[in-house]
Amino acid sequence: MGPPCVIGVDLGGTKLLAGTVDRELNVHHRAHRTAPGGDRAAVLDRVVDAVQEAIAAAPGEVRAVGFGIPSLIDRERGIAVSTVHLPIADLPFRDIMAERLGLPVVVDNDANVAMLAEHRLGAASGARHAVLLTIGTGIGSGVVVDGQLVRGAVGAATELGHMVIDMDGPRCHGTCPNRGCLEALVSGTALGEAGLRVAREDPSGGLAAAKGSGRAMTGALVTELAHDGDPGALACLRTAGLALGVGLANIVNIFNPEVIVIGGGVIAAGDLLLDPAREEMRARALSPSRDIVRVVPARFGAESGMLGAAVLAFMELHS
Numbered sequence: 404m405g406p407p408c409v410i411g412v413d414l415g416g417t418k419l420l421a422g423t424v425d426r427e428l429n430v431h432h433r434a435h436r437t438a439p440g441g442d443r444a445a446v447l448d449r450v451v452d453a454v455q456e457a458i459a460a461a462p463g464e465v466r467a468v469g470f471g472i473p474s475l476i477d478r479e480r481g482i483a484v485s486t487v488h489l490p491i492a493d494l495p496f497r498d499i500m501a502e503r504l505g506l507p508v509v510v511d512n513d514a515n516v517a518m519l520a521e522h523r524l525g526a527a528s529g530a531r532h533a534v535l536l537t538i539g540t541g542i543g544s545g546v547v548v549d550g551q552l553v554r555g556a557v558g559a560a561t562e563l564g565h566m567v568i569d570m571d572g573p574r575c576h577g578t579c580p581n582r583g584c585l586e587a588l589v590s591g592t593a594l595g596e597a598g599l600r601v602a603r604e605d606p607s608g609g610l611a612a613a614k615g616s617g618r619a620m621t622g623a624l625v626t627e628l629a630h631d632g633d634p635g636a637l638a639c640l641r642t643a644g645l646a647l648g649v650g651l652a653n654i655v656n657i658f659n660p661e662v663i664v665i666g667g668g669v670i671a672a673g674d675l676l677l678d679p680a681r682e683e684m685r686a687r688a689l690s691p692s693r694d695i696v697r698v699v700p701a702r703f704g705a706e707s708g709m710l711g712a713a714v715l716a717f718m719e720l721h722s
Contacts, residue, residue, distance in 0.1 A: 404462075404464070405425075405461075405463040406425040406427075406462060406463045407425070407426070407464045408423050408424055408425050408431065408462065408463055408464070408465050408466070409424055409465065409466055409467045409468065409469060409713050409717055409720075410423060410424070410454055410458060410461075410465060410468040410469070410506075410716070411424050411468075411469050411516075411711070411714075412450065412453070412454060412468065412469065412709065412712050413471050413513060413516075413517075413706075413709040414450060414470060414471065414472045414473070414513065415513065415539055415708075416473060416541055416577075417539075417540045418437055418540075418668075419434075419437075419449060419450065419453055420453075420705075420709045421433070421434040421450075421453040421454050421456070421457040421709070422457065422706070422713060423457045423458070423461045424713035426717060428520075428524065428710055430709075431460065431461065432456075432460030432461070433457075434454070434456040434457045434460075435453075436453050442490060443490045443494070446489060446490060446491060447503075450500070454468060454504055458504075466506070466507070466720055467717075467719055467720050468504055468506050468507070468508050468509075469508075469509050469516065469711075469712035469715040469716030469717075470497075470500065470508065470509070470510045470712055471512065471513035471514075471515070471709070471711060471712040471715075472486070472496065472511075472513055473486055473489060473513050473540075473541060474486035474491060474492070474512065475512065475558060475562075476510055476512050477558060478510070478511060478554075478558055480495065480497075481496060481498055481509075481510050482494065482495050482496065484557075484558075485578075486577075486578075496510050497509065497510045507716075507719060507720070509716055512543065512545070512558075513708045513712075514537045514545040514561075514708075515552060515554075516545075516708055516711030516712045516714070516715050517537050517708040517711045518533070518535040518545025518546070518547060518552060519711040519715060520703055520708075520714055521535055521664050521666070521701055521703065521707055521711075522547050522552075523714060524702070525664070525701060525702035525703050525707065526664045526700065526701055526702040527547065527662050530660070530661040530662050531547070531549055531550050532547065532548055532658065532660045532661050533546070533547045533664065534563070534654050534660045534663045534664070535664040535666060535701070535707075536564070536650075536663070536664070536665050536666070536667070537666045537701075537707070538590055538591065538666070538667040538668070538669035538670065539591050539668045539669060540590060540591055540592055541564055541576060541586050541590050542564025542585055542586040542589065542590050542667075543667075544561050544563035544564060545561065546563075548658065563585065564584060564585050564586040565581060565584045565586060566650055566653060567581060567582070567583045567584055568583060568584070568585055568588065568650050568653070569582070569646075570582065570583050571583060573587045573593075573596075574587065575587040576592055585646070588646040589643045589647045589650070590622070590669070591621065591623070591667075591668055591669050592622065593622075593643065594621075594622035594625045594626070594639060594643055594669065595619075595620045595622050595624070595625065597625070597642065597643065598610050598614075598620045598621075598622075598624065598625040598636065598639055599614070599620045601635040601636075601638065601639060602614045602635075608633065608634065609628045609631070609633035609634075609635060609636060610625070610628060610633065610636055610639075622668070622669055623668065625640065626669070626671050626672045629672065640672050640675045640676050640679075641675075641679050643676060644675070644676045644679030645680070645683045647676065647679075648679060648680040648682060648683025648684040648687065649683060649687060651663060651680055651681075651683075651688070651698060652683070652684045652687035652688040652693075655688040656689050656692060659696075660696055662696065662699060663697070665677060665680075665699070665700055665701065666700070666703070666704065666707045666708075667701075668705050670700050670701060670705070677700070684696075684698065
């Protein structure tokens with residue numbers, strides 16, 4: 404019999420990753436699912452299917468399941484209070500999953516658990532003041548102040564992806580009622596939308612050719628073409644990076660962090676996104692905060708949320 408494990412689950416707006424994880428954060432199996440959208444029943448069935456696959460692949464006893472979900476969480480009751488990208492609002496998610504899986508379940512916001520992983524063992528390790536942005540379908544965020552995760556009065560604090568950086572900007576996504584949010588300008592969804600605009604404006608460019616070949620215009624495609632040197636895709640990433648830099652300047656001025664960690668799927672763009680973001684942040688943020696902050700990619704990349712959910716599950720077992 405192998406080591407005892409937990410299952411860490413990162414449930415996003417367009418992807419699901421469940422990992423079988425031991426105490427040393429070794430991942431023994433990864434269960435991937437794409438597009439977990441649909442009605443509520445379909446989402447729950449997809450989650451259960453992925454977790455059961457991860458359980459079946461465990462080398463030892465599975466003792467608990469941790470979930471990071473893109474929702475404001477009532478942690479006391481395990482309820483997804485509200486969510487922009489999935490049909491699980493007002494759902495007693497923890498109790499439903501515990502009943503269906505037959506294991507202890509703990510639930511938290513996806514960016515909070517990603518922050519947990521990066522702060523304990525990753526790119527924010529050792530920092531007393533740190534911020535994490537997970538940039539994927541949307542933008543989640545986690546904040547550590549004086550070594551403690553910031554949750555707010557009802558667990559809804561630090562929704563930095565919905566910080567407005569352009570009051571007349573594009574409408575935000577999902578159920579967000581706002582315009583010009585960081586998420587509306589920098590997320591993977593926003594990158595795909597920018598790619599479509601460039602494809603229409605430049606029918607001879609690489610983005611238009613990719614669209615014409617039937618490829619879906621996503622943030623991942625824009626990033627791929629940018630790495631290949633396509634001018635239109637590079638322009639999309641630079642524009643997104645500058646917008647990100649405006650948001651980072653606000654974060655620096657408000658929180659004075661030692662480090663800002665950027666994770667999520669969009670981090671595949673690397674310095675094509677981060678260099679203009681750092682440039683703009685330093686042009687806008689106040690000294691001395693801007694002089695000490697580091698803006699770095701997540702150590703665990705797009706797996707921060709899954710690993711953080713596993714850490715959360717182990718913490719629950721020992722609480």
